[in-house]
Amino acid sequence: MRGLHHLKRISIVRSLFSFSNTTSPGALTTRRSLYSVSRLLSSTPYAAGGCCRETPPLQSPWSAVQxxxxxxxxxxxxxxxxxxxxxxxxxxxxxxxxxxxxxxxxxxxxxxxxxxxxxxxxxxxxxxxxxxVFVEEKSFTCLYAEGDTAFLIEPNTFEQVEVPLDIFGKAAVYLKEEMKVQLQLYDGRALSASIPKHITCTVVETQDPMKGLTSAPRYKRALLDNGSTIQVPSYLEAGEKIVINTEDDSFVKRDNK
Known part of the structure; x- marks a missing residue:
């Protein structure tokens, strides 16, 4: 009897893994439910000399892919x-x-x-x-940043997480409240994070052109509301909103919204 139950488990699990490796819509559903099915199988004891033993649950399909x-x-x-x-x-x-x-x-x-x-x-x-290595990517909304930590919330489940700012890299300077961000997760841990490629900032101050120049320069330094400085066209003035490329800290255009 023990051998029969064991063979049934092996047969069912092999079938599920085989089907989960396909790309059909049904396979996607199977991947999502594979862990639940494996838990059900592992919780079914079989008799062996008057005692019961449980089969360890399978790892989740996502962990296997990672x-x-x-x-x-x-x-x-x-x-x-x-x-x-x-x-x-x-x-x-x-x-x-x-x-x-x-x-x-x-x-x-x-x-x-x-x-x-x-x-x-x-x-x-x-x-x-x-x-x-493949990583899982999830969307979050930034609540606020304090010290070296960013506090995020998952918009669907309202799960709140705390992550170190340094996983955003140089883009951390652009992080602000209500910004949509992406977390890259490995084994449930946030390894890296990214922000939108284009965001809107406000010009706080611009550098006056040097005296004595025969022609006006095409670009000048500007201080933004997040404390960073970038090169902007010389026609921009303090108080204007501009679109920034966060990947290379470059000016894209005026924000006329």
Whole structure:
């Protein structure tokens, strides 16, 4: 009897995993329910000499996917990506592309171990590959930032989380209340975060042109309401609202809304 129950479990679980690897709409539903089914199977005891034993529950399908990873060219790495190397999991903090003349392109990356927090700087050539780990992405709304922490809320479940500001990288300076952000999660931990590519800021102050110039400069420095400074067209004045590209801190256009 014990062997029969065990074989039934194996048969059902194998069928579910086989079906969950397809891309049909039904497969998506199966992936979502696989963990629940495995819990149900594991909670069904079978007799073995007058005692009962439970089968350990399966890992969630998402956890299984996260551990698979995929080989990618190292040149494709971007800040926020998660990779595996020498048995450790790292988050890409910064990635800088370099051109070495006839030697070809390379990329200099700063990595942070997700478990220990230790940093590692590496250079990869254009022919090298790395194992990129899949991460789950979820949408949140920023409630506020205080000190080194951002307080976020999930708009559907109202789940509130606290994350360190440094996972936003250089974009943390643009974080503000009610802003929509994306968290990249690995094993339930927030490893990186991103904000919208284009946001609106207010010009607080602009730099006056230097005296003695024969022609007016095309750009000037401007102080924004978040405390950062960028180059803006010379015709802009304090009090105007402008659209900023948060990826490279560049002026996009006036916000005429």
């Amino acid at each position: 551990r698979r990873g995929v080989k990618v060219n190292a040149i494709q790495l971007r800040a926020g990506n998660v990779i595996e190397r020498t048995g450790r999991t790292f988050r890409v903090v910064e990635a800088e592309h370099k051109q070495q003349g006839r030697g070809g392109a390379s990329i200099q990356v700063e990595l942070r171990d997700v478990d220990t927090g230790n940093k590692l700087n590496l250079r990869f050539g254009s022919e090298e590959s790395v194992e990129k």
